[in-house]
Amino acid sequence: MNAYDDSARSDGMENDVTREYDPEAPLYIFPDDRTTSGWRLVTREEIEAAHEEALEMEREYAEALQDFQERLKRYREDFASSTPSEGDIQLAAALRRAGYLPPDVITRPHLPPSHNEGREMELWPPPLFEIEAASAEYSRDRMGDDGSDEDEPAKLGVGQFADDPSRYLFYRGRDNSVFGPWDSGKTWLVIAVAAEFVRQGKHVVFLNFEQNTVADLKGRMMKVGVTKAWVDAFFHVYDHPNSAPEVDEPVELVILDALNPAINHVGKNTNDAAGPNLVYGTYLRPLRDENPQMTSVILDHPNKDNDKTEGGTGRKGEITQAVKYRMASTERSRVGTRGYSTLLLAKDNTGELDADPGDAVAYVVRDSSQDRDAITVQILSHEPSKKGESAAEGRERQSNHKIALGIIRRGPLTDDEWQEAVVVALREKFPKHTDAQLGKNARQARYVLRRDGVVEQDESGLWVLATE
Structure with missing residues (x-):
């Protein structure tokens, strides 16, 4: 900390406008409009204590910032490895309302803290494994309210x-x-x-x-x-x-x-x-x-x-x-x-x-x-034809197969990676489909490619195009 202020006057205590702060000087004068005289007399001990306090504040800020960054990184890694579907996120919201998924909030530290308490960031939506754990707890506890007593016509x-x-x-x-x-x-x-x-x-x-x-x-x-x-x-x-x-x-x-x-x-x-x-x-x-x-x-x-x-x-x-x-x-x-x-x-x-x-x-x-x-x-409502699918169903099925095959052509993938990539591609092509339908269609398309021998697993267990 540099306590020197060029508005300081010569005060006979080895502090004047021609010198920087002298750590050996017992007193130092600062301009302070809050006092009657307009000056504040500060001892050397007070200045050193303030300096130590500032250093401690910087250390605490650095530690808090590191904790914030590590927590944010861990959340992003968990979310990437256990990504919930849209339906899972809806379930998470319902579990939160029931008190089983409290808000997970982290605060980015601010220096100095007196200026602002810091910017809060909510880690939402939670990773899938957290939703499943809360769901299992909710199921065990059996929470909820009573049904309505009002009668309605059939x-x-x-x-x-x-x-x-x-x-x-x-x-x-x-x-x-x-x-x-x-x-x-x-x-x-x-x-x-x-x-x-x-x-x-x-x-x-x-x-x-x-x-x-x-x-x-x-x-x-x-x-x-x-x-x-x-x-x-x-x-x-x-x-x-x-x-x-x-x-x-x-x-x-x-x-x-x-x-x-x-x-x-x-x-x-x-x-x-x-x-x-x-x-x-x-x-x-x-x-x-x-x-x-x-x-x-x-x-x-x-x-x-x-x-x-x-x-x-x-x-x-x-x-x-x-x-x-x-x-x-x-x-x-x-x-x-x-x-x-x-x-x-x-x-x-x-x-x-x-x-x-x-x-x-x-x-x-x-x-x-x-x-x-x-x-x-x-x-x-109408008796279905047992001869097979409709023309529209056939076109969609063939499109699903092409998408699944095109993705595996790009390179080896694990089973989960392949499934996720096909779902993402199908969602872009069929935005009105539900997550459940997209997941089912992706599984069906991949199953047909496996059944027909178009793809196979290599020595590492990754899916690749089948060799001739």
Whole structure:
């Protein structure tokens, strides 16, 4: 610090206008308009103390700046290695509102600190692994509020048709049911319906009494394009429960799979007239009491001797207050193929459907023909052609393959790098597609190139063009 000021007067204390500050001098005078005299007398000890304070301030600033830069660098590296999708970022915002992802703010230091506290910078969005951790914690804690007590008239609003978005399969806020043989695709249908809710951040309860495991059902949800973080946060599977689960969240959809084994689970025979109501009172009624506006879909088995009728007691109809469908398989679904089913009206207690019992109301397509690890489930209003895809679908598929191949021509890539690069390119070409659809299309395009031997992995595990 240079304490010399050329306005200083000669004061007889070895400080005058002709000299720099003398460290041996006991006193020094500074101009100071805040004093009556206009001068401030400062001792040498005070000047040295101020100098040490300034040096300490500089050291603290340098340390704070280094911490800031390292924290920012670490965030950018984490984000680059674990990048969330747009859907994951929406989930992060919902988790923040619930108190599970507090703001991560760093402050760029300012020198001197008295001038300004520094510029704050929020590290948003968080890396995917932080979102998944918060999602898992949220799922464990079961946070949320109660459902509305207000009643609403029955209205079709669940299970949207892919080719006619104005049409829906099930009544919202009511008890619906579907029965059909084991290979008709009932579970895939309700998984697709559940995905509608999960993608909107709404909680789904799945009461499983079949042989599917919890991992199987969550895996199916991810195969239809829902990310693991969203599945963990909003898709709650209860395997062979003995009572209605206690769920604090507002439950929007409940699936019971299936009624016959649930009747057996509560100790009744499927032909016992008391069985259906006992199941409803044990599992669905408590959940509805807490969530008056929830929608339920109850799956069931057909009669062993006649798959056109529901098996077991005729009292099953009492617990379906809305619509009941019979699901018939027209072409069985296998991994790597397309499967087709028809939904025929069994009964409609509300009368909103423009159909008579026995009429085909909808068609369900399950398609895993281009990627064994992904499946598209569509509810259609018109019977689909089983001969193949439409001309538009064919053009888009070919375009996807060219993009995936063009990217791998540029050089070797890891599996994740290739997938990410294809998604980015597809997003530019098809900006209206969802992240889930883009990811699925990228996986399908890469799968076909692998299946046809166009690409292969080298000794390092990187994807390259296949050698002749």
